[in-house]
Amino acid sequence: MRKEFHKIAYQAHTLTKLRLYEAYIKAWLPVFMTNSGRVSEIWLFDLFCGPGCDRNGRKGSPLILLNELTKYLHLPSTKNPPKINIIFNDRKKWKINRLTKIIEQRPPLPDIVNIKLTSLPYADIFPHVAAVASKCSTACFIFIDQCGINAIGDNYLRQLASFPITDWLAFVASSSARRFIKHKNLALHLNQKGAWKDAHRTVADTCRELIANPDYFIVPFSIKHGNNIHGLLFGSSHPSGAEKFIKACWAEDKNAGEANFDIDGIIQNSSQLLKFFSKKLDAFEAELRDKIFVKEITNTKEAYEFALQFGVMASHAKAVLRKMKNEGMIANVPPLSYQTTIVRKDIKDITLIR
Numbered sequence: 001m002r003k004e005f006h007k008i009a010y011q012a013h014t015l016t017k018l019r020l021y022e023a024y025i026k027a028w029l030p031v032f033m034t035n036s037g038r039v040s041e042i043w044l045f046d047l048f049c050g051p052g053c054d055r056n057g058r059k060g061s062p063l064i065l066l067n068e069l070t071k072y073l074h075l076p077s078t079k080n081p082p083k084i085n086i087i088f089n090d091r092k093k094w095k096i097n098r099l100t101k102i103i104e105q106r107p108p109l110p111d112i113v114n115i116k117l118t119s120l121p122y123a124d125i126f127p128h129v130a131a132v133a134s135k136c137s138t139a140c141f142i143f144i145d146q147c148g149i150n151a152i153g154d155n156y157l158r159q160l161a162s163f164p165i166t167d168w169l170a171f172v173a174s175s176s177a178r179r180f181i182k183h184k185n186l187a188l189h190l191n192q193k194g195a196w197k198d199a200h201r202t203v204a205d206t207c208r209e210l211i212a213n214p215d216y217f218i219v220p221f222s223i224k225h226g227n228n229i230h231g232l233l234f235g236s237s238h239p240s241g242a243e244k245f246i247k248a249c250w251a252e253d254k255n256a257g258e259a260n261f262d263i264d265g266i267i268q269n270s271s272q273l274l275k276f277f278s279k280k281l282d283a284f285e286a287e288l289r290d291k292i293f294v295k296e297i298t299n300t301k302e303a304y305e306f307a308l309q310f311g312v313m314a315s316h317a318k319a320v321l322r323k324m325k326n327e328g329m330i331a332n333v334p335p336l337s338y339q340t341t342i343v344r345k346d347i348k349d350i351t352l353i354r
């Protein structure tokens, strides 16, 4: 029988997941904490939170969040943050009791932070989450660290994608979705079986198809554990959210920015030297060039958004444009970033010269 998750030490694949969660929290918090005019409240939901740490006291998602939040609350730039609400939930009462004790022993947070701990099944807490997240005045981050698949089943997924200022990060047991593809109890049915190593990519494709909004960002990060390929799925309607998660993914995986293993089999041993080249970046380059040639992409905003949908960064898109300029194919390499194309709306044409 499998051991209870929190009665053993976190394993390497769990630590990868928690590192990505931490990196995203670090990037997300300052956006709304230092810009109090934009929203009236911040809500952070950790819906499968566990007791706070593993059996060795290594910090889990709740303590990662509280540590990061404490840091930002003490920064001079965080002058007037909006009200911050945190919901820690886990179906198992003993985990919530243990987490309550840990939080009580920590230095108190300022009054603007309100922490609530609940012990409800996901299906029962989700409607409360939806009531908050559907407002246009609240910025939400939802962490769905489930053990299976069902918490991002069709019905949940469509709601998550409809919330106006909500980013979410979900763990998905993608190999199980692939293995039990026809099982009627599964809330998410893959659109195809796909290759074993692509199990999590297939989950991401299925989710994109269900959401059916080409402007919505779904970013997968595959996590191999034994023979299973599970992973994290990030969702946001906002390019800045997608960019932050993609940046965290590339910090973890310098080859493809999307896995804790060699997902495209690209690490080759040539004359005793390990030679790295990125098939993902090659594929991105080929597609971006094609789209520019057929004039499907004609400006920097389109190129920037295409990069994010592909799971690569603005710098990768810029590198392709630079190559095309050097080859005499485009006239110039205009500025291409979140700041220029989205914030300043300084959108420049990409001009083909042959």
Ligand SMILES: C[S@@+](CC[C@H](N)C(=O)[O-])C[C@H]1O[C@@H](n2cnc3c(N)ncnc32)[C@H](O)[C@@H]1O
Pocket: 005, 018, 047, 048, 049, 050, 051, 052, 053, 054, 059, 060, 061, 062, 089, 090, 091, 092, 095, 120, 121, 122, 123, 145, 146, 147
């Ligand atoms: C992978 S663990 C979460 C780990 C946690 N994020 C951490 O960093 O330690 C999944 C948790 O979900 C809880 N859980 C399982 N099914 C649930 C459900 N339907 N609703 C809420 N919590 C559930 C389990 O008790 C377990 O603590």
